Amino acid sequence: MNHFEVEQWLDFVRGLAGATDGMAMEHHLAQGCKKCSALAGRLRRFVTASAADARYQIPEWAVQSACDIFEQQRPAKGLPLPRLVAKLVFDSFGEPALAGVRSQGEITHQAMYEAGDYCVDLRMERERRADAVVLAGQITNRTQPEQRVSRVPVILMSGKEVMARTVSNGSGEFQIECQAKKSLRLCVPLRQAGKRIEVPLKNFFDPGKKSGARQPTK
DSSP states (O other), X not given: OOOOOHXXXXXXXXXXXXXXXXXXXXXXXXXXXXXXXXXXXXXXXXXXXXXXXXXXXXXXXXHHHHHHHHHHHSOOOSOOSOEEEOEEEEEGGGSOOOTTTTTOSEEEEEEEEEETTEEEEEEXXXXXXXXXXXXXXXXXXXXXXXXXXXXXXXXXXXXXXXXXEEEXXXXXXXXXXXXXXXXXXXXXXXXXXXXXXXXXXXXXXXXXXXXXXXXXXX
């Protein structure tokens, strides 16, 4: 008994076989060829599954999550954009603590930086005597607040080493967990602006000390 090729059976189950070939293949199956019957059955299941996949619409949130994961995993080679160093404009360590706050077990620190048209608001939370900290923040365009700085990489670096990275959400907010170090800096590549915001975090994680960036002269 002569058998048909896989390509012919694939056309057959997809309804693309010519009239003559289709009749011959139907007759072949009616003769009880187990090999070709099994092959045709597998191809029918394959075609059905492929059609179902083609109809499936991937949710927008899943696409965006995949893009965010890609941004987080992308190497930070060279950060070639021109650097825009942020200046400190507010430091909560320079303000007197509220009554009763000094005795709490958690250390919090809030600071605000300006870099050109952009503002970076940072908040650090840390348990006393703990090395790990949570650094949360928001990047905004202070001259055009309606233009949100969303879906941009936020990279925490020590020298040339990437310590942690994430991607800002639709409102420009982000959160990073990291180990506290004196030499850290926050880098935010803004390709749409052709700049790279760089926030030096010297002393940012040390209670009682002002952050490393120099206060602007009033």
